[in-house]
Amino acid sequence: MDVLSLLKPYLHLEKVPFTERGSRLLLMKRNGGLNIRLAERWFKLDPRISAYRQRPPIVEELYFTDGDGNPLEYTYDFYPHRLDFYTSLGVFSITFLDVESLLLVFPPAACGISFRVHVDEGQIDRRGGVLHVSGNIRRTIAYTTNRRIVTNVIEKVEEGLDIVRLTVAEGSQAGLLLNLTPRLGYNRYIPNLEKSLRAAAQRWEEWFAAAPAVEAAYQKQYYYAWWVMRSGLISSRFYTTREAMTPSKVHYVGIWQWDSYFHALAYRHIDRRLAQDQIRVVLDHQRPDGMIPDAVHDEGVITHLTFPVEADVTKPPLLAWSAWKLYEEDGDREFLEEIYEPIARWNDWWLKYNDTDADGLCEYQHPFSSGLDDSPLWDQGMPVNSPDLNTYMVLQMENLGRIAGALGLGGE
Numbered sequence: 001m002d003v004l005s006l007l008k009p010y011l012h013l014e015k016v017p018f019t020e021r022g023s024r025l026l027l028m029k030r031n032g033g034l035n036i037r038l039a040e041r042w043f044k045l046d047p048r049i050s051a052y053r054q055r056p057p058i059v060e061e062l063y064f065t066d067g068d069g070n071p072l073e074y075t076y077d078f079y080p081h082r083l084d085f086y087t088s089l090g091v092f093s094i095t096f097l098d099v100e101s102l103l104l105v106f107p108p109a110a111c112g113i114s115f116r117v118h119v120d121e122g123q124i125d126r127r128g129g130v131l132h133v134s135g136n137i138r139r140t141i142a143y144t145t146n147r148r149i150v151t152n153v154i155e156k157v158e159e160g161l162d163i164v165r166l167t168v169a170e171g172s173q174a175g176l177l178l179n180l181t182p183r184l185g186y187n188r189y190i191p192n193l194e195k196s197l198r199a200a201a202q203r204w205e206e207w208f209a210a211a212p213a214v215e216a217a218y219q220k221q222y223y224y225a226w227w228v229m230r231s232g233l234i235s236s237r238f239y240t241t242r243e244a245m246t247p248s249k250v251h252y253v254g255i256w257q258w259d260s261y262f263h264a265l266a267y268r269h270i271d272r273r274l275a276q277d278q279i280r281v282v283l284d285h286q287r288p289d290g291m292i293p294d295a296v297h298d299e300g301v302i303t304h305l306t307f308p309v310e311a312d313v314t315k316p317p318l319l320a321w322s323a324w325k326l327y328e329e330d331g332d333r334e335f336l337e338e339i340y341e342p343i344a345r346w347n348d349w350w351l352k353y354n355d356t357d358a359d360g361l362c363e364y365q366h367p368f369s370s371g372l373d374d375s376p377l378w379d380q381g382m383p384v385n386s387p388d389l390n391t392y393m394v395l396q397m398e399n400l401g402r403i404a405g406a407l408g409l410g411g412e
Helices: 193-210 216-231 257-267 272-283 319-330 333-353 387-406
Strands: 025-030 033-038 059-066 075-078 082-087 090-098 101-105 111-117 121-125 128-133 139-145 149-158 161-168 175-181 295-297 300-302
Touching: 033 175, 082 193, 090 193, 101 193, 111 149, 121 149, 128 149, 128 161, 139 161, 193 216, 216 257, 257 272, 257 319, 272 319, 272 333, 319 333, 319 387, 333 387
Parallel strands: none
Antiparallel strands: 025 033, 033 059, 059 111, 075 082, 082 090, 090 101, 101 175, 111 161, 121 128, 128 139, 139 175, 149 161, 295 300
């Protein structure tokens, strides 16, 4: 079964980003041109939680051009591993070479690209150019081609915005590497193009092949879900201590606590370490009092909010339940040894700090801690004794008991 072609009806660049496992690069289409957004928050520039959604793309209005620099019209096919753009000059193909690098394969004809880029400075060189975002946020965009360059200019449009125009002579087996990185080292090495395209396809084929089989009637939706589960992974960076799934690289850049537990349940079927790391990434930031953050992002954690009330914020206690489900799949006792004590401290935090009226039932101190942000349960204010929370507590303690039994700690 060709899963890569099966998913084409679900993948539209106007709404769905072309991205790769671990990558922060999101390639999308808008008004005919292509944009590249970064799945990064940049709190140092704007501390608002959702500011990254309004931040302009770092690269925008990217067009394929003819040899004279005129934009080309195109249609496209979107596969998990590559994009094919069909123009009057031939096919421009794009794939991921690595998580920070897009590889563009040129057609044999004389052609080029142009794009606008939000940077502070740029400089051309013999094989392309290098552009920089400086200040509190440092990013570099290096573009490199192995085709003979005809035109290569960087023009200042306004402060913080340049336009790049590049045209190349006709030829074969040539392309352009676009590397967007926060690192001091840049990738400017263009490998064999056909091998790179095959390697990109193989990464996705191996992922889909590892998923459990499903009946034919469900395959399209099923493999689309597995596409989401791979494309949504972000690489480790700063507070994001493990490779982890983010709910949306476009709208929710971060790792939410109970989302991670549910993601782990899916990953347990194909990659034990990846599943376990969805739990580790939130435990890495457990507070000394036992509380686990509501969310983790590259630049910090969310443990306290001032809206709609001021209180600590977390998520429901489903950690032991999800950990036991992983154990039922893989029997990895050492992982239970690793996480048992943190889970027990997490359970104690709920009992010690979240029963303010001492009636034996735990309370939500913040509405977002429930995962039900806009529920009428909160209309009369906080804290709230809620049946779902106390049901979760029962599940938590039942599964803590199972874990303790598996570790020979039955007395606990």
